[in-house]
Amino acid sequence: MSGTRIRVDGRTVYVGNGSGHPDTDAESVVFVHGAGMDHTVWALPARYFARQGLRVAAVDLPGHGRSEGPPFDCIDAMAVWLGEALDALAIPTAAVAGHSMGSLVAYRFASTMPHRCRALALLGTSAPMPVTDPLLNAAKDNHHAAIDMANTWSHSTGTLGSNANPGVWMLGVGERLLERSAPGVFHADLTACNTFDAESAGAMIQCPVLVIAGDDDMMTPARAGLDVAQALPDARVVRLEGCGHAMLNERPNEVLDALIGVVPT
Amino acid sequence: MADDEHRGPRPTGFDTLALHAGQRPDAATGARATPIYQSASFVFPDSDFAVGLFNIERAGHVYSRLSNPTNAVLEERISALEHGVAAIAVASGQAAMHLAVSTICSAGDHIVASRSLYGGTHNLLQYTLPRFGIETTFVDPRSPAAFEAAIRDNTRLVFGEILGNPGLEVLDVPTVAAVAHDADLPLLVDSTFATPYLCKPIDLGADLVFHSATKFLSGHGIVIGGLVIDGGTFDWEASGKFPTLTEPYEGFHDLVFAEEFGPQAFIVRARREGLRDFGACMSPTTAFHVLQGLETLPIRMDKHVANTREVVAFLEAHEAVESVSYPELPSHPDHDLSARLLPKGAGAVFSFEIKGGRDAGRTFIEDLSIFSHLANVGDAKSLVIHPASTTHHRMDAEALAAAGIGEGLVRLSIGLEDPDDLIGDLSRALRRATRAPR
Numbered sequence: 001m002s003g004t005r006i007r008v009d010g011r012t013v014y015v016g017n018g019s020g021h022p023d024t025d026a027e028s029v030v031f032v033h034g035a036g037m038d039h040t041v042w043a044l045p046a047r048y049f050a051r052q053g054l055r056v057a058a059v060d061l062p063g064h065g066r067s068e069g070p071p072f073d074c075i076d077a078m079a080v081w082l083g084e085a086l087d088a089l090a091i092p093t094a095a096v097a098g099h100s101m102g103s104l105v106a107y108r109f110a111s112t113m114p115h116r117c118r119a120l121a122l123l124g125t126s127a128p129m130p131v132t133d134p135l136l137n138a139a140k141d142n143h144h145a146a147i148d149m150a151n152t153w154s155h156s157t158g159t160l161g162s163n164a165n166p167g168v169w170m171l172g173v174g175e176r177l178l179e180r181s182a183p184g185v186f187h188a189d190l191t192a193c194n195t196f197d198a199e200s201a202g203a204m205i206q207c208p209v210l211v212i213a214g215d216d217d218m219m220t221p222a223r224a225g226l227d228v229a230q231a232l233p234d235a236r237v238v239r240l241e242g243c244g245h246a247m248l249n250e251r252p253n254e255v256l257d258a259l260i261g262v263v264p265t
Numbered sequence: 266m267a268d269d270e271h272r273g274p275r276p277t278g279f280d281t282l283a284l285h286a287g288q289r290p291d292a293a294t295g296a297r298a299t300p301i302y303q304s305a306s307f308v309f310p311d312s313d314f315a316v317g318l319f320n321i322e323r324a325g326h327v328y329s330r331l332s333n334p335t336n337a338v339l340e341e342r343i344s345a346l347e348h349g350v351a352a353i354a355v356a357s358g359q360a361a362m363h364l365a366v367s368t369i370c371s372a373g374d375h376i377v378a379s380r381s382l383y384g385g386t387h388n389l390l391q392y393t394l395p396r397f398g399i400e401t402t403f404v405d406p407r408s409p410a411a412f413e414a415a416i417r418d419n420t421r422l423v424f425g426e427i428l429g430n431p432g433l434e435v436l437d438v439p440t441v442a443a444v445a446h447d448a449d450l451p452l453l454v455d456s457t458f459a460t461p462y463l464c465k466p467i468d469l470g471a472d473l474v475f476h477s478a479t480k481f482l483s484g485h486g487i488v489i490g491g492l493v494i495d496g497g498t499f500d501w502e503a504s505g506k507f508p509t510l511t512e513p514y515e516g517f518h519d520l521v522f523a524e525e526f527g528p529q530a531f532i533v534r535a536r537r538e539g540l541r542d543f544g545a546c547m548s549p550t551t552a553f554h555v556l557q558g559l560e561t562l563p564i565r566m567d568k569h570v571a572n573t574r575e576v577v578a579f580l581e582a583h584e585a586v587e588s589v590s591y592p593e594l595p596s597h598p599d600h601d602l603s604a605r606l607l608p609k610g611a612g613a614v615f616s617f618e619i620k621g622g623r624d625a626g627r628t629f630i631e632d633l634s635i636f637s638h639l640a641n642v643g644d645a646k647s648l649v650i651h652p653a654s655t656t657h658h659r660m661d662a663e664a665l666a667a668a669g670i671g672e673g674l675v676r677l678s679i680g681l682e683d684p685d686d687l688i689g690d691l692s693r694a695l696r697r698a699t700r701a702p703r
Contacts, residue, residue: 002513002521019520040527047525048322065527066502138271148273160277160345161288164324166332167340167536168529169286172350176497176528252324256317 006088013085014066016058020050028091029263031058034100035189036178038065044252045259052265057089063185073188075196079108095263097121099248101193104129111204119262121210124217124245126224127198131190139187146186147178156216156244170249209235210262212255214243280563287341301553302334331540335549339556343492346461348468350497351532353540354552358457358477359385360545361491365453365473368535369507372398374421379406380667381429388659406434413444421506423450427466428458431616431652431676432669435592435599435606442470449504458612462566467496469606480643483558484565488551493535497528510534568681570610575684580617585699587618613679614642619698622673626651629698635682635690642678647687650676
């Protein structure tokens with residue numbers, strides 16, 4: 001079933017629904033992708049929760065996937081935008097899951113609008129989320145080296161083999177997704193990550209939180225994810241041994257099992 | 266910062282990918298080699314997980330027609346080697362071609378194809394697919410303008426072989442891909458003769474690639490198999506011409522593949538429809554044999570090419586040989602293109618015309634002792650065939666001429682033997698063939 005196209009701030013926004021047919025009073029789950037990605041990284045969990053009867057909203061952030069640009073270069077602006085998108089979708093409250101940059105958007109959304117967030121899942125997270133100068137500079141020049149850096153560092157060193165998804169070369173998928181980004185989008189995303197100011201906003205988050213950390217994550221080391229969890233009042237951590245940053249590709253079943261534990265159904 | 270100052274991580278090398286991509290030591294047993302999972306089905310942990318596998322919510326295996334752990338290693342490995350996003354292993358090269366076509370073409374659609382094709386592919390396009398409403402226009406593979414001119418409103422695919430069969434026309438992939446993309450169409454390339462070691466069509470602009478894995482990929486003439494690789498590069502939605510990928514599919518609960526799976530749209534539909542419904546799956550034992558071949562592909566292809574160069578040089582200088590067609594020769598029309606697209610070598614299959622026509626050709630083939638007379642290429646052993654009487658026997662004289670096939674044309678597939686022994690075998694047979702009464 002086709003996703004939904006809504007208007008937010010006068011721009012078209014695409015929202016994937018996992019092929020669901022939810023009841024009008026169904027609980028909602030929102031998925032927010034990472035830098036340079038789009039909603040398709042959530043394909044499997046989106047389809048799972050849609051089958052459970054939840055209303056799924058896997059958004060394409062502005063400038064990503066099928067949503068019109070320009071992109072934001074600030075996490076706070078993305079979080080405000082997410083609230084407006086959920087208004088347009090008539091979703092008052094939801095469980096919110098974010099990966100990488102999307103985890104920061106979810107984190108900020110939950111801390112600034114805690115009444116709208118029923119549960120929070122932070123995958124591959126870090127607060128702050130510093131980005132190295134070589135990656136930022138290459139992305140600024142729209143150079144393919146930025147894609148190579150992000151894609152290589154997003155996968156564990158063992159990802160030469162054994163994808164759980166039959167026949168899928170996950171490094172190839174990551175590269176193609178990043179290549180689909182319009183010029184400037186990836187740099188805007190990385191700038192947003194690099195300038196994110198966590199401060200003590202976590203104290204505002206009252207809902208149950210799940211942090212999923214990959215022990216071989218080179219982009220947001222597991223230690224950073226544990227620090228995020230420790231600063232929150234009600235956080236649980238799932239550590240994935242041998243898993244890198246691209247955990248939705250590397251460990252789709254374990255990630256879904258963890259999400260099932262936190263998303264109200 | 267200057268553009269050329271950016272440095273990404275060094276990518277994993279081809280030889281390493283050929284050995285490791287897609288596989289880790291078996292978690293249960295520690296087996297270093299890829300186990301052959303000779304099982305039709307796989308046990309579900311619970312009912313909800315089972316539904317999740319069927320509904321593409323979970324990763325894993327259900328039934329070996331749809332996927333199998335041994336095949337998955339092969340599929341992942343060839344995807345890595347071809348620089349694609351995903352692949353499907355199927356029963357033969359013909360099944361691979363059929364899966365690619367049937368995933369995006371329907372009755373009423375049209376294909377533009379090179380006219381220099383493997384005979385089986387020609388049969389599929391010329392005779393069989395029209396029965397199902399899919400027509401093909403065949404064009405000169407050396408003329409991108411001919412590809413462009415043949416494109417119609419209902420064209421859905423542009424297709425060619427990286428090295429044409431049997432004339433070894435080199436497909437100008439970057440130019441033909443640009444022609445296809447200008448018309449919002451994908452380019453499919455049969456890269457069987459090159460293998461990803463010699464050429465990666467996706468890096469040159471192709472969107473889909475297929476192989477007969479029977480040939481150099483497995484490399485020992487012991488299995489029949491095919492592989493389809495999705496480059497993940499084509500924008501099916503922007504094209505607007507591919508409803509199988511961009512509109513709800515009733516056969517899978519109104520799934521819109523391009524929307525939910527982005528760069529994997531083609532390969533997910535191919536697995537969830539084509540493999541499911543047509544069922545031309547590869548056996549896991551075959552996948553194991555192809556994997557064994559891939560592990561030595563780089564060193565085998567270097568030896569295949571080196572031997573071929575020696576044999577080509579011998580034949581070109583031989584008085585009983587009318588002409589030799591190999592893209593690395595300055596006399597070949599695609600010499601420069603071959604050097605650009607196939608810098609490591611133009612493969613190990615080539616053809617030559619023996620003086621004396623059909624009778625001399627027949628005598629020559631029958632007098633060879635190391636070369637085997639059979640219908641295959643890409644074996645570790647050297648092979649020979651007479652296309653006009655075998656692989657292309659269904660083509661009439663006019664069609665043969667159009668495909669550049671002379672009646673005395675002999676095709677060789679050079680193996681891994683000592684090159685001096687191959688040359689000795691050819692020398693003896695040529696001598697007898699040219700002495701024989703005609």
